[in-house]
Amino acid sequence: MTASVLAAGVVEETIRAFFQGLPIGAGFALVAMSFVLTYKTSGVFNLAFGAQAFISAATYFELHVRRDWPIWSAVLVAVVLVAPVLGLLLERLIFRHVHAASAVSKLVISLGLLVALPELFKLIVDYNREQPFGAVGIIPDGTTVYRLFGRYPVTRDEIAAFVIVVAAALALAALFRYTRLGLRIRAVVQSPRMTELNGVNADWVSSGSWMLSSLFAGLAGVLLVPTTPSLGTVLEPTGYFPIVISALAAAALGRLVSLPAAMFGGLALGVVTTQMRTHVPRDNVILAELQGPALPYVMLFAIIVFWPAIRRQVAGADPLLGVSPPPPALAATSRSRGMTIYTRIMALAFFTAVGIWTFGYANDFWISRITHSVIFSIIFLSIVVFTGLGGQIALCQVTFAAIGAFGAMQFAQRWDISVIVGMLAGAAIAAAVGAVLSIPVMRLGGIWLAIATLAFALFFHDVLVKYSWVGGSLFHGRGVPRPEFLGVDFSSRENFLILSIAILVLVGVLIILIRESSTGMALRALRGSETAAESIGVISWRSRVIVFSVSAAIAAIGGGLLAMEERLVGYEANFDPQTGLFWLVIVVVLGARTVEGGIQAGVAFVIFPELVLHRWFGLDGAWRFVLFGFAAISFARHPEGLLEHGKRRSQALMQRAFARRAPAMAAAGAGGAAETGEEP
Amino acid sequence: MTDATTTADPAEMAPAPLVIPVLEMRHVNAAYGPFRALFDVSLSVGEGETVALLGRNGAGKTTVARVASGLVEPTGGEVMVDGNDFTKTRAYRYAKAGVVHVPEGRAVFPDFSVEENLTLAFSRTRDRSGVRDALARAFELFPPIAQRRRQIAGTLSGGEQRMLAMARVLVETPRLLIADELSLGLAPIVTDEVYAVLARIRDAGTALLIVEQHMGHALALCDRAILLDHGAISWQGPASEAAQAAGASLFDTGGDSRS
Numbered sequence: 013m014t015a016s017v018l019a020a021g022v023v024e025e026t027i028r029a030f031f032q033g034l035p036i037g038a039g040f041a042l043v044a045m046s047f048v049l050t051y052k053t054s055g056v057f058n059l060a061f062g063a064q065a066f067i068s069a070a071t072y073f074e075l076h077v078r079r080d081w082p083i084w085s086a087v088l089v090a091v092v093l094v095a096p097v098l099g100l101l102l103e104r105l106i107f108r109h110v111h112a113a114s115a116v117s118k119l120v121i122s123l124g125l126l127v128a129l130p131e132l133f134k135l136i137v138d139y140n141r142e143q144p145f146g147a148v149g150i151i152p153d154g155t156t157v158y159r160l161f162g163r164y165p166v167t168r169d170e171i172a173a174f175v176i177v178v179a180a181a182l183a184l185a186a187l188f189r190y191t192r193l194g195l196r197i198r199a200v201v202q203s204p205r206m207t208e209l210n211g212v213n214a215d216w217v218s219s220g221s222w223m224l225s226s227l228f229a230g231l232a233g234v235l236l237v238p239t240t241p242s243l244g245t246v247l248e249p250t251g252y253f254p255i256v257i258s259a260l261a262a263a264a265l266g267r268l269v270s271l272p273a274a275m276f277g278g279l280a281l282g283v284v285t286t287q288m289r290t291h292v293p294r295d296n297v298i299l300a301e302l303q304g305p306a307l308p309y310v311m312l313f314a315i316i317v318f319w320p321a322i323r324r325q326v327a328g329a330d331p332l333l334g335v336s337p338p339p340p341a342l343a344a345t346s347r348s349r350g351m352t353i354y355t356r357i358m359a360l361a362f363f364t365a366v367g368i369w370t371f372g373y374a375n376d377f378w379i380s381r382i383t384h385s386v387i388f389s390i391i392f393l394s395i396v397v398f399t400g401l402g403g404q405i406a407l408c409q410v411t412f413a414a415i416g417a418f419g420a421m422q423f424a425q426r427w428d429i430s431v432i433v434g435m436l437a438g439a440a441i442a443a444a445v446g447a448v449l450s451i452p453v454m455r456l457g458g459i460w461l462a463i464a465t466l467a468f469a470l471f472f473h474d475v476l477v478k479y480s481w482v483g484g485s486l487f488h489g490r491g492v493p494r495p496e497f498l499g500v501d502f503s504s505r506e507n508f509l510i511l512s513i514a515i516l517v518l519v520g521v522l523i524i525l526i527r528e529s530s531t532g533m534a535l536r537a538l539r540g541s542e543t544a545a546e547s548i549g550v551i552s553w554r555s556r557v558i559v560f561s562v563s564a565a566i567a568a569i570g571g572g573l574l575a576m577e578e579r580l581v582g583y584e585a586n587f588d589p590q591t592g593l594f595w596l597v598i599v600v601v602l603g604a605r606t607v608e609g610g611i612q613a614g615v616a617f618v619i620f621p622e623l624v625l626h627r628w629f630g631l632d633g634a635w636r637f638v639l640f641g642f643a644a645i646s647f648a649r650h651p652e653g654l655l656e657h658g659k660r661r662s663q664a665l666m667q668r669a670f671a672r673r674a675p676a677m678a679a680a681g682a683g684g685a686a687e688t689g690e691e692p
Numbered sequence: 693m694t695d696a697t698t699t700a701d702p703a704e705m706a707p708a709p710l711v712i713p714v715l716e717m718r719h720v721n722a723a724y725g726p727f728r729a730l731f732d733v734s735l736s737v738g739e740g741e742t743v744a745l746l747g748r749n750g751a752g753k754t755t756v757a758r759v760a761s762g763l764v765e766p767t768g769g770e771v772m773v774d775g776n777d778f779t780k781t782r783a784y785r786y787a788k789a790g791v792v793h794v795p796e797g798r799a800v801f802p803d804f805s806v807e808e809n810l811t812l813a814f815s816r817t818r819d820r821s822g823v824r825d826a827l828a829r830a831f832e833l834f835p836p837i838a839q840r841r842r843q844i845a846g847t848l849s850g851g852e853q854r855m856l857a858m859a860r861v862l863v864e865t866p867r868l869l870i871a872d873e874l875s876l877g878l879a880p881i882v883t884d885e886v887y888a889v890l891a892r893i894r895d896a897g898t899a900l901l902i903v904e905q906h907m908g909h910a911l912a913l914c915d916r917a918i919l920l921d922h923g924a925i926s927w928q929g930p931a932s933e934a935a936q937a938a939g940a941s942l943f944d945t946g947g948d949s950r951s
Contacts, residue, residue, distance in 0.1 A: 210812050
């Protein structure tokens with residue numbers, strides 16, 4: 013008797029969870045479909061959908077809630093007008109011009125846009141982030157509850173979300189199957205040039221598909237607010253990022269190319285999430301988090317690692333691929349000896365001057381800023397190792413930095429060991445984690461490595477940090493003392509700055525040594541072509557493991573120092589995975605190829621918003637996201653970084669002016685640009 | 693490469709001034725990134741004229757074809773279509789102007805069915821019933837692909853894919869057809885069939901620019917020949933004299949050296 017009652021209860025709960033899951037999954041499905049649409053038609057792995065969804069949602073609430081526009085007109089402007097226009101602008105102004113660029117470059121551009129667009133929107137619209145909007149949907153009286161079959165409660169908003177998504181999917185399917193535009197979009201997917209030979213303007217077609225996908229993203233942006241509690245209270249762009257990654261996992265179920273699979277994947281993901289929330293016990297952190305946001309990350313990671321079919325290049329089938337010259341490799345060109353010497357002399361002069369000023373005249377505020385920039389330079393050098401030396405992009409450096417910070421904290425709090433030792437232990441742990449992480453992603457390259465490492469970073473963020481042996485406990489707090497080491501007290505600002513500079517110099521020298529060593533040679537060979545390098549006996553896995561662990565250890569040392577400088581682990585402020593995206597963008601924009609590039613990025617990250625934007629131009633510090641975010645567009649053309657590019661160009665100009673060794677330089681430049689391929 | 697050898701027939705130096713050629717390239721240079729592929733190439737194809745573009749592997753023939761159809765924008769010089777400047781124009785406008793390019797290799801949409809491949813080409817100028825008529829005509833002209841109308845084009849044989857690529861052209865009757873290495877990788881008997889189709893296209897009044905490494909078929913089909921060497925024109929003149937002008941070397945490297 014009791015057993016059957018219990019069973020009936022379980023069945024009822026399951027069905028209820030099913031109906032709760034569908035509307036959540038509907039949102040995933042919409043974003044997943046728009047993702048597939050852009051990925052198929054323009055080869056862009058568009059992580060900026062989160063930004064596009066946010067802009068539509070924020071426009072809607074700005075108009076409807078704050079300015080009291082009626083629902084239909086606010087939806088019309090926010091979704092039907094703003095979203096497609098935004099998509100059109102992105103395609104016209106940005107992605108059309110980088111058509112031949114590598115997939116990684118396009119990914120970096122989309123990361124830049126993800127950072128820049130919402131900030132630009134906030135600055136332009138004067139968007140009031142403090143005012144809570146509440147979970148307002150696009151359906152009148154959306155919170156009205158209906159009872160399906162008399163017992164399962166669903167709100168009108170949820171029904172609307174589900175119905176709209178299914179209708180949108182059907183409309184899209186009909187468009188592709190029966191219309192001329194659909195046929196043309198599918199043709200452009202296979203080969204834009206062949207489509208042009210048939211007399212069709214391929215650019216118009218891809219503009220059309222970008223408008224369509226942006227429309228979907230905007231629709232998802234407003235539909236998700238009432239059904240996703242985490243978005244509802246204060247609308248922030250960061251809230252959409254986990255949704256985009258979940259949608260990515262859903263799209264991955266259909267190998268990123270199948271629209272129906274993306275839709276069903278999204279719905280299934282929503283249902284599975286609510287089912288787990290209903291049936292899985294919550295007393296274990298991992299299980300509890302898998303019910304919530306972590307499931308898609310694990311799934312995404314697993315799909316990328318274990319399902320090689322997903323990594324097949326979309327553009328591989330284009331019979332006219334050879335028409336465009338191959339894109340430059342991630343870190344193809346190398347600089348001349350003369351410029352290296354010149355750079356080192358200039359750097360020495362600059363740092364001597366800054367050093368004299370800092371220790372002689374600067375106040376506490378500026379010393380702290382300069383310490384911060386030294387520490388961020390160290391962290392960014394880990395990106396130099398990974399991207400500049402390794403030729404790959406990882407989005408989990410922020411996680412390694414957090415591991416270093418928590419390492420220093422844990423050792424100091426638990427065992428009262430010097431934080432320096434703790435920091436080094438943290439670096440060792442990070443190196444080990446990096447080495448372990450490098451094993452499953454060994455064969456991945458390009459965007460797949462970037463996405464897999466991003467999934468890892470998000471998993472750390474959502475699950476591991478919550479363990480007390482990682483993120484500490486509420487009871488103890490996250491305080492970190494300044495170090496005292498070998499009898500020297502580094503707790504004063506000046507002394508700590510000296511320590512940081514010493515470590516920066518050590519790390520910089522280490523990187524240069526690695527670059528000149530046989531490992532560095534092997535890495536240079538692997539950057540050119542992994543297959544070719546292996547055929548001449550370079551052991552690629554060993555280089556991979558070295559790059560992962562060295563880069564992780566450097567990031568961890570930087571993270572540990574940052575915690576000491578701030579006297580606590582500011583995890584939310586400093587080590588959020590989305591912060592890490594901006595780290596990567598600023599480093600690759602300024603120059604990921606050289607040690608000097610990493611240091612410039614560190615200085616720019618800390619000093620630029622304070623000094624240039626705020627003091628000189630009186631601008632909001634948020635402009636730095638806009639400036640560097642949009643500057644990521646340059647990455648497609650100048651993978652060596654803007655500053656490096658500028659220097660090379662001025663050097664070339666000077667040499668031409670003096671007509672000295674000019675032919676040799678030109679030949680070297682041409683040969684370098686011819687290096688091809690970032691994926692094996 | 694020297695100008696002295698460029699012309700064999702004085703009549704070629706001064707074409708009749710009143711006739712505007714369908715395609716004219718004036719002093720065209722072209723490059724892929726840092727690699728220069730064409731050096732000062734000038735040629736013209738008149739209304740209904742058939743021209744064979746010959747040369748050894750890597751001479752720049754395919755690049756000429758790509759510049760002539762707008763796929764590659766020249767870095768210098770001019771491209772004229774029917775007397776209009778098309779130098780900076782994109783490929784789809786060439787196609788609309790009737791300059792149709794059948795590129796080298798498997799020049800079909802590999803994921804489309806045979807019918808979808810043709811529909812894409814026909815739907816630009818026709819409505820739904822017009823497309824149906826054009827499809828019917830294409831299948832009438834090419835019975836082998838009619839049997840495979842629902843098959844995915846990527847799974848067709850090489851010869852069938854060439855048939856498909858030409859079926860879209862033959863129904864439209866373009867002003868100029870640029871055919872790139874149509875015989876490449878085909879069995880001799882299939883090559884014969886392909887050239888029979890080209891002859892039909894020529895007889896329908898379409899001008900032809902045939903890019904070939906294999907000289908025999910192309911010279912039999914065309915009135916005029918252009919020899920390309922290291923990205924520059926080394927000789928042009930009547931097709932009957934081309935074999936002699938090219939010398940034995942080109943015949944030696946013909947055949948299947950690029951399989």
